[in-house]
Amino acid sequence: MEGNNKKVIWLTGASSGIGEALAYELSLKGHKLILSARNKKQLQLVKENCKFPDSVTILPLDLSKFRSMDHSVSTAITFYGKIDILINNAGISQRSLIMDTDLEVYEKLINVNYLGTVALSKEVLPHFISNGSGHFVTVTSLMGKFGSPYRSGYCAAKHALHGFFDVLRMEHDKDGIDVTLVCPGFVQTKVAINALIGDGSSQNRNDTATEQGLPPEIFARKMIRAIEQKKYEVYIGGKEIKGIYLKRFFPKLLHKIVLRSKFR
Template sequence: MVFKNKVIWITGASSGIGKSLALHLSNLDCKLILSSRREAALNEVRDLCARPEHIAVLPLDLAEYHSMKPIAERAISLFGTIDMLINNGGISQRSLIIDTDISVDKKLMEVDYLGTVALTKALLPHFISNQSGHFVTVTSLMGKFGSPYRSGYCGAKHALHGFFDVLRMEHEKDQIKVTMICPGFVNTNIARNALTGEGNAQNQQDEATEKGLDVNVFTKHMITAIKKEKLEAYIGQGETKGVYLKRFFPRLLHKVVMRSRVR
């Protein structure tokens, strides 16, 4: 994938991985559409980017998944087309199953799964019409294997893999690409914003997240994976080995995760 002269739409662009993507991609002669709930923060990100005149801001809330069709139409109208959608928006969780109200599981599915799926389906006809397009979806290593305190988050991320694997198969004939990006621990605010069992933000950093990859290092690896049109990319440190342990030695992975005491 060559980024020059492409129009790229990024969700979750107001902070963390999304913000870092915007800053890096803005140097690659492409046009960007930045989305998240916080318009003021999006404007701040735009102003930090190279060539802000080639960057549009389009607020959206993934939880409002029934309203994605008009938002997609608005996004297309901004530059006349869209070449890539980077599904990066979402929320995490830090709570035991027994302590998690079902409303929290519902919110995780609405934001992390249904919102992403609805936005993707709203843009899909445009990609089919163009016989071109690239969906890049940021899931997690938790979409490949599980870890305590993340049950609802893991469920939503696993679901994304099922959906996008099928989308890739059904629309290969339309020249549509799908790349799944699976981060390990990345030093962002994802843990601070993670939901507790009552549905409130955790408001504190995890030790593992604090020690995770620098977000700029992660972003460079992610951009490389997109360029190579990889089907899946596992980006992190030692935790990425969990994907292979899950596939070949699932009982060993269980023991490793239980010993890690990661929160």
């Protein structure tokens, strides 16, 4: 992705937060972008704010409608004739206790965060295979590696993404296809504000950890470096990253630390 090696990059969840910051940074590098999210108006604003808006195309996309991804993928390919990198960034979080959470909330979290991402990636996969190259970049979470209260459905969906894309990497290594899993810690976005509570409505308030997280533009630069290096998996955040290693070597200690922390 460096130098003159410009790519066609399809980015979901591009209307705000990490996706918006990625759009600006990738445009600065001269890549051709396809920006997707549900909010067409906000996508247009992001496009206009990119360094090279003429090399940016918007494609509204709702991941919850995962059975109709074939049309979106065929449309995306027509814009520039190919796709080199798919960045699966779109998703929604959760802030509710298991006992208080309707089953429909779990269904929505799985549909958007897991099945929508899987469906989109499966439709892009034949294109990558026929090209003999391609790069899936999937934004999961540290919650895809260990759990935290109030995030049961979110954690489950993010854990599932790791299982799916680890296998995709193995099965299609022979086809020249790369997979990078990006695990953010706390980033200053609206993820907590938009998080679902037990009845399926939005939390509509931020939390301290998110407010004190990494600025999105700093996160985006770190993530782009990981993509350029084709890392298998990368953890980006603050001290919360230590949870990865505690989970592996000292799971009981992690359990105690998480329970003492301001996890909400």
